[in-house]
Amino acid sequence: MVPDEVLAPPRAAPQFIDLLAETVDPRGELTAALLKACASIPPKYFYDRLGSRLFEAICELPEYPLTRTERAIVDAHVHEIAARIGPGGVLIDLGAGNCEKAERLFGWLAPTQYVAIDIAADFLRDRLNVLAERNPQHSILGIAQDFTQAIELPEEVARGSRVLFYPGSSIGNFAPEQAFSFLQRTREACGNDGHLLLGVDLVKDKRLLDLAYDDPLGVTAAFNLNVLRNVNALLGSDFDVGDWRHIAFFNEEQSRVEMHLEARRAVTVRWPGAERAFAAGGRIHTENSYKYTPERLRETLKRAGYKWVAMYTDDAAGFAVALAGA
Numbered sequence: 001m002v003p004d005e006v007l008a009p010p011r012a013a014p015q016f017i018d019l020l021a022e023t024v025d026p027r028g029e030l031t032a033a034l035l036k037a038c039a040s041i042p043p044k045y046f047y048d049r050l051g052s053r054l055f056e057a058i059c060e061l062p063e064y065p066l067t068r069t070e071r072a073i074v075d076a077h078v079h080e081i082a083a084r085i086g087p088g089g090v091l092i093d094l095g096a097g098n099c100e101k102a103e104r105l106f107g108w109l110a111p112t113q114y115v116a117i118d119i120a121a122d123f124l125r126d127r128l129n130v131l132a133e134r135n136p137q138h139s140i141l142g143i144a145q146d147f148t149q150a151i152e153l154p155e156e157v158a159r160g161s162r163v164l165f166y167p168g169s170s171i172g173n174f175a176p177e178q179a180f181s182f183l184q185r186t187r188e189a190c191g192n193d194g195h196l197l198l199g200v201d202l203v204k205d206k207r208l209l210d211l212a213y214d215d216p217l218g219v220t221a222a223f224n225l226n227v228l229r230n231v232n233a234l235l236g237s238d239f240d241v242g243d244w245r246h247i248a249f250f251n252e253e254q255s256r257v258e259m260h261l262e263a264r265r266a267v268t269v270r271w272p273g274a275e276r277a278f279a280a281g282g283r284i285h286t287e288n289s290y291k292y293t294p295e296r297l298r299e300t301l302k303r304a305g306y307k308w309v310a311m312y313t314d315d316a317a318g319f320a321v322a323l324a325g326a
């Protein structure tokens with residue numbers, strides 16, 4: 001006798017649409033960013049497969065309570081959030097990562113379809129296969145897309161009211177005016193009856209923020225340095241990770257944590273068609289992570305065209321989850 005599970009056909013992988021080739025050309029974008037007077041690398045390039053795993057490790061660090069706090073806030077208010085949103089919409093996860101946060105909402109929101117969007121195509125595909133195994137009753141669609149320019153929702157996205165889910169304080173990677181434009185685009189994507197559920201890190205003690213982005217174990221340093229390996233793969237450059245050190249600090253004036261890579265010695269980096277010399281101590285700016293006050297968050301959402309519904313915070317008011325309506 002052959003057991004049934006051996007005879008059962010393998011479950012079909014969730015539908016996956018790759019729109020990355022239609023968005024930004026990484027080589028052009030990276031070359032322009034690296035050749036600016038103040039060299040930079042956009043933070044979306046952190047997330048190759050290893051970078052995505054390193055981000056998961058960061059979320060486990062005691063010094064980085066953001067993910068745990070956000071989860072606790074949602075758990076404490078999920079009943080009310082679900083009642084305000086209502087069941088049966090299309091749950092659209094922007095920058096889905098490992099999709100764990102959205103999965104926790106499945107039972108509450110009973111979405112007709114879960115749409116996971118992320119620039120990290122390979123990692124997203126892996127995670128959606130596992131998610132589909134665990135949730136065979138759910139319709140799941142993966143979209144590999146860089147949503148910096150536009151949020152493209154192809155016709156495979158089901159009809160129905162939309163819940164845009166943007167957790168993890170990723171909104172903080174945008175400068176204030178870019179954040180406003182991005183929220184305007186999410187507002188358009190919400191249609192006439194949708195919602196936005198947004199997780200945002202709030203301004204807090206500088207010592208806590210410095211430590212959250214420069215942990216003693218060096219996990220965030222590895223995450224920051226790994227961007228150079230991804231850039232080498234995408235651009236054909238010859239960055240040597242050993243030439244660079246991780247720098248992170250809260251810039252109180254700008255209300256943002258900044259991450260940089262600093263050259264340990266004079267180096268010249270070469271890639272097809274270009275090169276860039278860095279003096280010892282020269283820096284590449286890799287990330288801004290803007291921290292909000294509740295007032296600024298509320299004002300930005302309203303200006304972007306949202307109706308304010310509710311904001312939930314932890315007891316220390318270090319993190320906020322905002323629910324806004326279309």
Ligand SMILES: C[S@@+](CC[C@H](N)C(=O)[O-])C[C@H]1O[C@@H](n2cnc3c(N)ncnc32)[C@H](O)[C@@H]1O
Pocket residue numbers: 043044047052055067094095096097098099101117118119120145146147148167168169170
């Ligand atoms: C800080 S992680 C958050 C992951 C997950 N949502 C969470 O809260 O744990 C940011 C996620 O957004 C994705 N991402 C970053 N920039 C993006 C872009 N421009 N377009 C699409 N996805 C992006 C990354 O690949 C990563 O999975």
